[in-house]
Amino acid sequence: MSDKSSSSSIKYQEMELRRGPWTLEEDSLLIHYIACHGEGRWNLLARSSGLKRTGKSCRLRWLNYLKPDIKRGNLSAEEQLLILELHSKWGNRWSRIAQYLPGRTDNEIKNYWRTRVQKQARQLRVDANSSVFRDAVRCYWMPRLLDEASASAAIAAAATPFLSQHPPDPQFLHDRQEFAQLPTENCHSQVLIPHMPQSSSNDQDQLARFDPPPMEAAAITTPDDVSFDPAFSNCSDIVSDMTNGGQSEWGMDELYGMLRGYMKY
DNA sequence: AAGGTACCCAACCGCCTGGGC
DNA sequence: CGCCCAGGCGGTTGGGTACCT
Structure with missing residues (x-):
């Protein structure tokens, strides 16, 4: 890992991370970011999007809730x-x-x-x-x-x-x-x-x-x-x-x- | 109406794996 | 080869809510 990414990582770790339920603003931020940059590289996404969430949390929110093809409702x-x-x-x-x-x-x-x-x-x-x-x-x-x-x-x-x-x-x-x-x-x-x-x-x-x-x-x-x-x-x-x-x-x-x-x- | 209980599910946690260096 | 990191996965938790009593 380069010095540059290390310092970025430290900043990221020092940043106050949000936890718990996602707000509408966070959801729309995540959706907008993925629409522009695509899925993947979740830690980079978390840092760049302005979301005070971990990459893991962003990934989970997208895959389990926000992704457009997610089915809602009871299982047939x-x-x-x-x-x-x-x-x-x-x-x-x-x-x-x-x-x-x-x-x-x-x-x-x-x-x-x-x-x-x-x-x-x-x-x-x-x-x-x-x-x-x-x-x-x-x-x-x-x-x-x-x-x-x-x-x-x-x-x-x-x-x-x-x-x-x-x-x-x-x-x-x-x-x-x-x-x-x-x-x-x-x-x-x-x-x-x-x-x-x-x-x-x-x-x-x-x-x-x-x-x-x-x-x-x-x-x-x-x-x-x-x-x-x-x-x-x-x-x-x-x-x-x-x-x-x-x-x-x-x-x-x-x-x-x-x-x-x-x-x- | 209020309190207790059970259920649902979103979100988190810890571990594992693979890839880059 | 070993270390580090990102991503993925299964297990677990806790808040919200519906359903009794």
Whole structure:
């Protein structure tokens, strides 16, 4: 680092830095600066723009809030499905998961997981990353989200042209066949989640009626070996699982196409 | 109406990694 | 090779708010 940049850095550090919520003036300053100079070089931006913020803070504010393509509002059923599915693959890789949800930030997805998904796990008195909980999500939560998704005519319309261009691949057909051979009684989460509460404004009411079994019962009733065989921890098995039992009006191929569509684009 | 509680989410923190020197 | 810095990422916190009681 040169002497010049060092002294600039010292000045920057000595400057009284602002913290906490951003004001409208700060937002417009940041937007204006990025419009003129582009994203990146956040520390330089912080020094040059007149914002008394750290580069990190500027970056975060832009990426999580000010960027024009940020989506606002509740996550759709399809988005929730995708988060559940991708989290089961990759764990807490929020930024990676966010890449598959255009307009959604890693922070938003992380918040969704911590507030909604982990809440369900807490209610069940199990770890959100446990096989017991993932089984419950797959067998009870995801099918409902799929039903919600299938109710959306827009999604259905979007899926149709995709399917005509992207027929199911052989691996999917193979997985589906294997999954179909599994005895349905292996999915014991019904014992765990007779009525998985939906996230809504009256969660309290729903959760109040929900009486989770003790930990011991959960441990006995869910066989990890079958429910979470790695052979089924991919997109196609989820689709197979969800359409099982006529839970959804969607055919397997349609659902598979929808999920694949999200995975690709 | 007031107090308590739970939830949501923006923002911060600390750690890690990669690149430049 | 080692140091320093910027940027990125996941974890955590705290203020605001909605919802009970």
